[in-house]
Amino acid sequence: MKRWTREQMAARVALDIHEGEYVNLGIGLPTSVANHLPRDREVFLHSENGVLGMGPAPPQGEEDFDLINAGKQPVTLLPGGCYFHHADSFAMMRGGHLDICVLGAFQVSATGDLANWHTGAPDAIPAVGGAMDLAIGAKRILVMMEHQTKSGESKLVPRCTYPLTGVGCVTRVYTDLAVIDITPEGARVVEIVAGLSFEELQRITAVPLLEPLATTVNI
Amino acid sequence: MIDKIVPSVDHAVADIPDGATVMIGGFGTAGIPFALIDALIRRGARDLTIVNNNAGNADTGLAALLKARQVRKIICSFPRQTDSWVFDALYRAGEIELELVPQGNLAERIRAAGAGIGAFYTPTAYGTPLAQGKETRLIDGRHYVLEYPIHADYALIKALKGDRWGNLVYRKTARNFGPIMASAAKCTIAEVSEIVELGALDPECVVTPGIFVKRVVPIRGDASTATANAA
Numbered sequence: 460m461k462r463w464t465r466e467q468m469a470a471r472v473a474l475d476i477h478e479g480e481y482v483n484l485g486i487g488l489p490t491s492v493a494n495h496l497p498r499d500r501e502v503f504l505h506s507e508n509g510v511l512g513m514g515p516a517p518p519q520g521e522e523d524f525d526l527i528n529a530g531k532q533p534v535t536l537l538p539g540g541c542y543f544h545h546a547d548s549f550a551m552m553r554g555g556h557l558d559i560c561v562l563g564a565f566q567v568s569a570t571g572d573l574a575n576w577h578t579g580a581p582d583a584i585p586a587v588g589g590a591m592d593l594a595i596g597a598k599r600i601l602v603m604m605e606h607q608t609k610s611g612e613s614k615l616v617p618r619c620t621y622p623l624t625g626v627g628c629v630t631r632v633y634t635d636l637a638v639i640d641i642t643p644e645g646a647r648v649v650e651i652v653a654g655l656s657f658e659e660l661q662r663i664t665a666v667p668l669l670e671p672l673a674t675t676v677n678i
Numbered sequence: 679m680i681d682k683i684v685p686s687v688d689h690a691v692a693d694i695p696d697g698a699t700v701m702i703g704g705f706g707t708a709g710i711p712f713a714l715i716d717a718l719i720r721r722g723a724r725d726l727t728i729v730n731n732n733a734g735n736a737d738t739g740l741a742a743l744l745k746a747r748q749v750r751k752i753i754c755s756f757p758r759q760t761d762s763w764v765f766d767a768l769y770r771a772g773e774i775e776l777e778l779v780p781q782g783n784l785a786e787r788i789r790a791a792g793a794g795i796g797a798f799y800t801p802t803a804y805g806t807p808l809a810q811g812k813e814t815r816l817i818d819g820r821h822y823v824l825e826y827p828i829h830a831d832y833a834l835i836k837a838l839k840g841d842r843w844g845n846l847v848y849r850k851t852a853r854n855f856g857p858i859m860a861s862a863a864k865c866t867i868a869e870v871s872e873i874v875e876l877g878a879l880d881p882e883c884v885v886t887p888g889i890f891v892k893r894v895v896p897i898r899g900d901a902s903t904a905t906a907n908a909a
Contacts, residue, residue, distance in 0.1 A: 507781065508705045509851050523853040524708060531706035542850055542859040543884075545705075545731075546789035549782030553802060577807075584769055585778050586758035591803045592782030626805035626821070 461654045462635040468603055470495040471650075472561055472633050475601065476502055480558040481551075483507065483593060483661025487531040488603050489561035490580045505557060507589045529589065549589070552596025560597040562590075564629075565606045566619045569666040571629040571641040573602065574621035587624075594625025604627070606634035606663070613665035617648060636660060645669050682844045683894050684874060687717035690867045690895045694718060699727040701828075701859040702740060703835035705734065705771070706816050709727055709852035710739050711836040711869045714764065715896045718834070719743055723784065725750045729788070729828055731781060733757035733765035733878050744768060748834065751775035752871055753828060780808060785858060791826040791827035792861025833863035837886070844888030845879050860890040867893040 461469070465488060473495035476482055481503045484490050493515070496502055504513040506528040513528060514535035522533035536542075551557055564575040576590040577583065594600060604614050615632065631649075632639045637660055638649040647669040651660055661668050684690045691714060694700065700718070704710030719742055726749050732810040733754050734741030741764040743749060752774060757765050768774040779787065790798055799822035800883050803809045813824040835856040837846040846868055848856055868886075873896045 503870050506851075508708070508818075509854055523850065525850040527706060527708050527851055531708075536850075542848075542853055545781070545785035545855050546858045549785050553782055553800065572805075582770075584758040584766060585755045585776075587778055587780050587808065588756040589781040591780040591806060591808065594803075595801045597784070623806045 460636075461577075461652055463652055464635075465491065466488045468635060471638065472601060472603060475631070476500075476559060478502070481505055481511070481556065482559045482561070483552070483557055483597065485560065485562040485593060487563050489563060490528075490530065492561055492603075505551060506534070507545075507552065507592070509543050509545060510534070510536065511543075511551075512537045514540070544669045549592050549596075552589075552592050555598060557597040559599045559601060560593045560602060561601045562593055564614065565621045566614050566616050566655065567585070567602055567604070567629050567632050567641070568616055568619050569641070569646055573624045573629050574617050574619040576624045577622045579622050580675050584612050584618045590624050594628045600625075600628045602629050604630045604632065604634055606636040611663075613663060615664050615666050619668055639668070642669075645670065680869070681842045682888070682892060683842050683896070685895075687713045687869060687895050687897065688720060690714065690838070690869075690893050691721050691832075691834075693716045694721060694723045696723050696724060697725045698831040699729065701729040701830040701833040701835075701855070701863055703833070703854065703856045703859050704730060704732075704739075705851065705854040707735060707739070708774060709836050709854045709856060711834045712739050713869050714834040714836075714867060715739050715743055715850065719746050720746065722748070724748045727751045727753065729753045729784075729830060729859075731755050731784065732759060733762055733776075735759060736761045737764065741765065743884070744774065747773075749774060753777040753779060753784070755779055776893040779804065784828075785855065787825055788826040788855065788862045789858045790825075791829045792858060797824055797826045799823065822879070828862065830859070830863040831865065833859040833866040835859055835866065835868050837868045837870045839872045839874050839879060840868055840891070840894040841874050841876050841888070842894070843876060843881060844868070844891030844894055845884045846870070846886040846888075846891060846894075847879060847883060848885055857886045857890075860886045865892045866890055867895065869895050869897045871897065
């Protein structure tokens with residue numbers, strides 16, 4: 460089965476981020492979305508440790524460890540960017556001022572519940588960071604994840620079995636096989652990877668899928 | 679003459695007693711007041727409750743305070759990191775208590791304490807294990823969880839510049855929890871890279887007004903640069 464690469468997934472998410480939007484890219488795969496935003500599109504990147512207008516990583520040797528992102532990696536500040544304290548930073552999220560958060564996930568439910576912070580394993584040390592704040596922290600919550608686990612189980616599930624991060628918060632899911640909107644009617648397919656039929660996608664997806672509204676776009 | 683400047687970090691922390699609740703600024707290693715933490719280790723106060731975003735990195739700073747067995751409980755959002763082995767070992771041995779708080783709730787609980795708010799409803803963590811047992815409420819069609827402020831006896835923070843009235847400015851993302859912790863503690867102690875004359879800080883740009891700060895202590899060199907070089 461042909462699958463989109465992680466780079467292709469990131470490029471696809473970048474298509475949905477528009478000029479002038481305030482965006483938080485989560486740690487890991489979502490961070491790579493920044494590499495696919497065209498230079499002539501002005502997007503405000505927010506990092507929850509207190510930056511708006513975050514720029515790319517500095518050249519080697521020019522790192523400043525007082526200027527880091529949420530993943531604690533050195534970054535830069537674009538002209539016009541600014542710093543603020545943690546309460547202001549999370550007010551931007553909780554207060555609905557951000558347009559988009561892009562997050563990774565273990566599971567997403569048919570109703571948009573998100574599980575991405577904890578496997579629930581009894582010996583795991585719990586750590587949540589900003590995950591639960593991000594889950595409710597933007598007008599659109601976009602999730603990037605593989606369509607299936609390594610053992611082939613669907614990560615889109617009727618009900619999350621991992622501990623929840625947020626309830627009914629996810630608006631769109633980008634997997635390596637499809638782009639799927641979480642709507643009041645259910646999970647609606649937007650796009651499918653070339654060579655995969657809707658029926659085949661449904662067979663490996665644990666929630667009922669709705670057909671695309673318009674013609675399926677293969678990329 | 680008001681002079682909040684104290685001569686050394688050891689003077690600054692000399693009255694922190696056993697059992698105190700101490701907020702420590704910093705996110706990762708940016709904004710961690712390393713000199714004050716080292717002084718707190720020398721001071722030897724035990725049975726402390728520590729509030730920080732993390733639970734220490736490697737063997738320095740907060741991790742060293744944990745290693746010295748001075749901490750009974752930690753309130754934080756993200757204890758588990760690749761280099762949090764000191765915390766991990768204490769936690770697995772049942773020798774430290776953990777209160778895990780979503781990062782934004784942690785920030786707002788600290789802010790609320792400083793602002794005199796008795797409690798607040800937040801949408802964060804609704805329906806998750808971290809809201810279990812907490813009061814909830816439906817307001818205008820959205821679910822919220824009741825959260826209470828976190829007050830502290832002391833806050834140890836790091837700033838770039840300070841004056842003798844306690845006005846502070848920070849450096850880049852090292853600001854993080856500094857301003858809100860300063861307001862939430864009975865006694866806030868700031869280590870600063872530079873002491874400046876009264877009036878030297880642009881009043882339009884003061885980030886933490888001196889009313890929130892009790893003690894300012896100059897430190898030689900720049901701890902963050904030292905850390906960067908060590909890392």
